[in-house]
Amino acid sequence: MVIQFAYSLSNPLYPSSLVGLGTRDTLILEFSSTMMALILAGKIGSNITSEIGTMRVTEQIDSLEIMGVNSASFLILPKIVAVVFIFPFLYIVSVFFGLLGGMMTGPLAGVITVAEYIEGIQWLFYPYYVTFSLIKSVFFGFLVASVPAYFGYHVQGGALDVGKASTLAVVNTNVLILLFDLILTQLLLT
């Protein structure tokens, strides 16, 4: 990202520190929240759908129901709580390592010095951007856990249908993440 910014801003009129600013804002506003959610929708989402879906087709959920356990609450709620809770922390970790990575790759590629980069990432910093993205990450966390759980819980058939449900869950989660990204940006940033 740093290298791309450096090449697109390779104009003597622009200060080099803009590369740091662009990297920081991209990481904070989109990359660390939306991109991370899209990637984790593939990883966590397919995992949740296949786990719950397999439990459905092998009658493990029916078994819970007959025991008198509320299967939806028992299986889905802890996953939603866990993902919603961990997403903001992952966002912070992602921003930190993204900025650190930028500081290492920029000078290594010879497009910016460490001093210019640090000056850039401190320039025109709006703390509200972080708050905005933290709110986004909570919403995305909810989507990443709940949508695949819904698809897994309502699987009917066998192993093949669990696979299909996994794919559907990831696709739908990704579409919803992008849609909510638009809605939240419109509501909170404009």
Add this chain to the structure above:
Amino acid sequence: MIDVKNVYKSFDEQPVLKDVSTRFEPGIANLIIGRSGSGKTVLVKSILGLYEIDKGEIWYGDVNLVNLDEKEKKKIRSEVGMVFQGGALFDSLSVQSNVRFPLDMFTNMTAKQKQERVEFCLDHVNIEPTAYKLSPSEISGGMQKRVAIARAISLNPKYLFCDEPNSGLDPETSTVIDKLLLRLTREFNMTTIINTHDMNSVIEIGESILFISKGEVAWQGTNREILNTENQKLNAFIFANKMYAKMREERKKEM
């Protein structure tokens, strides 16, 4: 005892159960037999309250399940153990954790009491202590069924439901499971309902047999009576079963 009176059930206006009436007595193995798609599983799920019936009554002792709300149904279900066709053991838990699961959810027992109960149940289904910490995928199909039976009896249920307990098992293991179910039924005086189409089970443990055909009760009797029946539908079912068993044995010999 479970009394089923004039039960009707349909899906999308397609009748699946038509005026089914029967009684399942405690202390004996009550078998429901019939071809695939005859309505056996729908009947069992209706008795369990998983399906809402269109008409009729289902009595657990002196309580009519049909009149109960979801909370009261759960109370009845706490007296029910169920063995599913595939065992339905939780993959993420070990053998002993599977059996302990209902105890963790529904009792206030101490850890020591729970462990004693788990060992009691697993011992009753002849599972060796060496298998306690294995996961379900690490044990054989027959063992999985026995662990599922141990889990089903862990809360000392009044009613035990088994859906095709012998499916996927070889004849020898099937006999072991059948005898185990009969022994447990007698020992704990449970009302046991076994859904099967295995004629060996019918002959071996069928003290009370209900034959369902096209959603209707076509015949009721015992394993002694079934061999001399003149009911054409039942004879066709027995004949098809014998043919299948014979064909399977011949294939085995050929291989």
